[in-house]
Amino acid sequence: MRRPQFEELSEEQQLNFGNxxxxxxxxxxxxxxxxxxxxxxxxxxxxxxxxxxxxxxGDRWDRARCDWKFYAAMMKDAFCQKYVLITLWPALFLATAFYVAVRLGGQMGSFEYRKCYASLQEIIDTYT
Structure with missing residues (x-):
């Protein structure tokens, strides 16, 4: 089964997804x-x-990939700050703290470990 992509959600669904x-x-x-x-x-x-x-x-590697992509996006944002000399260090600290938190805490009921990916319709029905 093909892995559903976030971009397949409507703009409204994207804006309201997650907690x-x-x-x-x-x-x-x-x-x-x-x-x-x-x-x-x-x-x-x-x-x-x-x-x-x-x-x-998915499996533990899918979870690791999700977490790493999240971290990479936060690091990119950290280096693109308007006032980079003032905000860079706090942003780097927060990005790393959030990454560690999702790596440690994500395995405790947040990630949907499963043999095959959920379909886009399953995700829409369950999470939106």
Whole structure:
């Protein structure tokens, strides 16, 4: 089965996908605060993309790829800051902290481990 892509969702579905930065068990107010704070540093590093990858699922290598792509996007954003001399170090620290958090915490119920990928329709029906 072909792996569904985030870009296959409609623009509205993309904008509403995922729960922000943080695991499902973290209180919504805390997730919202972390997500809004991270938005100061990471403009295009999409946690929605990352959440989509976790919903598609797969094996441990699929999860590692999702996490690495998330980290790479955050690092790219860190180096593209408007005030790079002021914001670079905090952005690098946060990117690394988020990466470590998803590597450690993502295996505890967030990633959909499965033998074959979820279909796009399954994802839409379950997560949107």
């Amino acid at each position: 922000g930065i943080g695991p499902f068990w973290l209180p919504e107010k805390i997730r919202d605060f972390v997500t809004k704070s991270a938005s100061w540093f990471f403009k295009s590093a999409s946690w929605r993309h990352h959440d989509f990858g976790y919903a598609v699922g």
